[in-house]
Amino acid sequence: AQPGAVKPVAAPMRDLTWGQLNFLHTTDTHAWLSGHFLEPSFSADWGDYISFSQHMRKLADDKGADLLLIDTGDRIEGSGIYDGSVPKGIYQYDIYAQQKVDLLSTGNHELYKAYSIDMEHNTTVPNFKENYIASNLDYIDPKTGKRVPQAQRYRKFKTKNLGLNIVAFGFLFDFTGNANNSIVQPVADTIKEDWFQAAIKEKPDLFVVIGHVGVRMQEFKDIFTAIRKEDWDTPIAFFGGHLHIRDAVSYDSKSLAIASGRYLETIGWMSIDGIAKKQPKEDDDEQVAAQKGISFSRKYIDNNLYGMYYHTGLNETTFPTKEGRKASQMIEDARKALDLDHRYGCAPRDLWMTRAPYPGKDSIYSWLEEEVLPSVVVNEDRKDKPRLAILNTGGIRFDIFKGPFTRDDTFTVSPFNSGFRYVADVPYEIAAKVIGILNSQAKIFVHGLPNTRQLTIPQQMYPRPNFDEETETVEDGQDGVELGGFGKEGPEIDEVVQDDENEEEVRLELRGDDGSSDNGELFGGYTTKDDIGKDGDDTVHKPIDFYAVPNCIQAEVGFSADEKPKAVDLVFIDFLLPWIIPALKFSGGDYSAKDVEPYMEGTLTTKLAEWISDNWKDEC
Numbered sequence: 001a002q003p004g005a006v007k008p009v010a011a012p013m014r015d016l017t018w019g020q021l022n023f024l025h026t027t028d029t030h031a032w033l034s035g036h037f038l039e040p041s042f043s044a045d046w047g048d049y050i051s052f053s054q055h056m057r058k059l060a061d062d063k064g065a066d067l068l069l070i071d072t073g074d075r076i077e078g079s080g081i082y083d084g085s086v087p088k089g090i091y092q093y094d095i096y097a098q099q100k101v102d103l104l105s106t107g108n109h110e111l112y113k114a115y116s117i118d119m120e121h122n123t124t125v126p127n128f129k130e131n132y133i134a135s136n137l138d139y140i141d142p143k144t145g146k147r148v149p150q151a152q153r154y155r156k157f158k159t160k161n162l163g164l165n166i167v168a169f170g171f172l173f174d175f176t177g178n179a180n181n182s183i184v185q186p187v188a189d190t191i192k193e194d195w196f197q198a199a200i201k202e203k204p205d206l207f208v209v210i211g212h213v214g215v216r217m218q219e220f221k222d223i224f225t226a227i228r229k230e231d232w233d234t235p236i237a238f239f240g241g242h243l244h245i246r247d248a249v250s251y252d253s254k255s256l257a258i259a260s261g262r263y264l265e266t267i268g269w270m271s272i273d274g275i276a277k278k279q280p281k282e283d284d285d286e287q288v289a290a291q292k293g294i295s296f297s298r299k300y301i302d303n304n305l306y307g308m309y310y311h312t313g314l315n316e317t318t319f320p321t322k323e324g325r326k327a328s329q330m331i332e333d334a335r336k337a338l339d340l341d342h343r344y345g346c347a348p349r350d351l352w353m354t355r356a357p358y359p360g361k362d363s364i365y366s367w368l369e370e371e372v373l374p375s376v377v378v379n380e381d382r383k384d385k386p387r388l389a390i391l392n393t394g395g396i397r398f399d400i401f402k403g404p405f406t407r408d409d410t411f412t413v414s415p416f417n418s419g420f421r422y423v424a425d426v427p428y429e430i431a432a433k434v435i436g437i438l439n440s441q442a443k444i445f446v447h448g449l450p451n452t453r454q455l456t457i458p459q460q461m462y463p464r465p466n467f468d469e470e471t472e473t474v475e476d477g478q479d480g481v482e483l484g485g486f487g488k489e490g491p492e493i494d495e496v497v498q499d500d501e502n503e504e505e506v507r508l509e510l511r512g513d514d515g516s517s518d519n520g521e522l523f524g525g526y527t528t529k530d531d532i533g534k535d536g537d538d539t540v541h542k543p544i545d546f547y548a549v550p551n552c553i554q555a556e557v558g559f560s561a562d563e564k565p566k567a568v569d570l571v572f573i574d575f576l577l578p579w580i581i582p583a584l585k586f587s588g589g590d591y592s593a594k595d596v597e598p599y600m601e602g603t604l605t606t607k608l609a610e611w612i613s614d615n616w617k618d619e620c
């Protein structure tokens, strides 16, 4: 762990189930390679993960089993180690590459900017060579202008110890916000292509589908269905991400999909046992399939040293490896070079994204609406004009904890280079309708309006089944999609271990009071329910309450107390541009992109840092 990070807290643990083939999975790390300084559950850093995975590989070797490491993208944007350098990522790519990842794919965050697409092509792909898979992603070579695969389309390989034949794919969901030096091909089109159709006829011992795709999203359903059409029997392991949640879905009795959270909070674990190694028939090339008694198991490992020692049987002295220590040192050096611990001020209280009700005094969104935006959204030439300032909640990426607020925290809260734009002098009754449309959950049809689910935080983009209900009824998705696995039959899985302890509903902070649980009480943390059951988390926690947030929030700035203005400047964060004009049109305003201008200098991130320096001056 990094110097200054809190120590992990002892807690009741659940063991990992080993199989023939085992996987460690990270996703949506968003450059949190330092780990979490203030949360004992997640305070291990990338170097610790390297040590952990090396010991786990050794354990696999000792058992005559195999272990593969997977990463499903969104490795960048979200923490100072990436966002704090100019250009971005000058330390991050190298530190990340210290880990030996066996299969990796691209997330949407690698694609928002032409720069990060180039970096992926010229740095991460060469760093990981044949381990990098890009089944539906192409790169436009700037020298030739030619479209080439970002990496190989799929990978065929044999595992080290058991010699299992694997065919692996690496997908990205049907993302459309990519910069124009990349092309994301829709999954439904990709799976019709000859190379994919040939690959799924390979009859390996196992298919591994990794992807920056939520495990309940249509894209994985389409891939699963396409494989099963061709091959009804071969087991399939899916590794997904994007939605920042822990989740597992059993598509049929010979497949399992897991999603392993976000921000290096979670290291996903999947194991598979009973994989039948296919032998070629002597008389022809066809291979014999004999999958009987296949079993899958999954765990969500809290990323801390207590758990890593527990799962490896090691301790403070025996655990760190040379390679792990090296990566931790690289992180420490990068943090110093980037001045990430520089203190802008002291947060007087915790401010939560979803662990406090919105609106409310502990909501980060209410704080932004009531305190920050009215003060920072100012254009000197138009400061007397009343304005509405709109932010999408998805642009805010992490909580603020009471105590020192550092340069690193500015990036964990607001990593994007988003500035502010505006449409001038919009009649108030038109401008005031925009927020309602952005928060409409796509229940009304607005011509030209992109899906509003993209505006909110990832955890809310695709609602999950309500696991508390006995029936298979699910919460309504934004498009009325049916959730709860892909079939109607519910989970079909051979190995299901239920653990119903810890049902008490108590709200506790994830951080714990003082970093200890000496009184033997459980402390707050993830208590995941998925298609497999309630025993997925490796650490037994007390539950934490989470609260819903809207897609967007809005501050009224420069309004008189007595009456609403006749016209306002409609100010919004850059990311909202594709939504604003259609929403204004629907509200009765005949505006076009030509009416949009930059509103002021600076980004949300720089304005946040300024506000905090000016307003949180007390010592801590």
Ligand SMILES: Nc1ccn([C@@H]2O[C@H](COP(=O)(O)O)[C@@H](O)[C@H]2O)c(=O)n1
Pocket (backbone or CB within 6 Å): 028, 074, 108, 109, 112, 242, 243, 244, 392, 393, 394, 395, 396, 416, 417, 418, 453, 454, 455, 456, 457, 458, 575
């Ligand atoms: N410049 C940006 C980029 C992204 N967002 C928000 O993040 C969401 C995607 O998050 P994932 O980590 O799940 O990929 C996106 O839909 C936006 O809500 C943003 O606000 N500004």
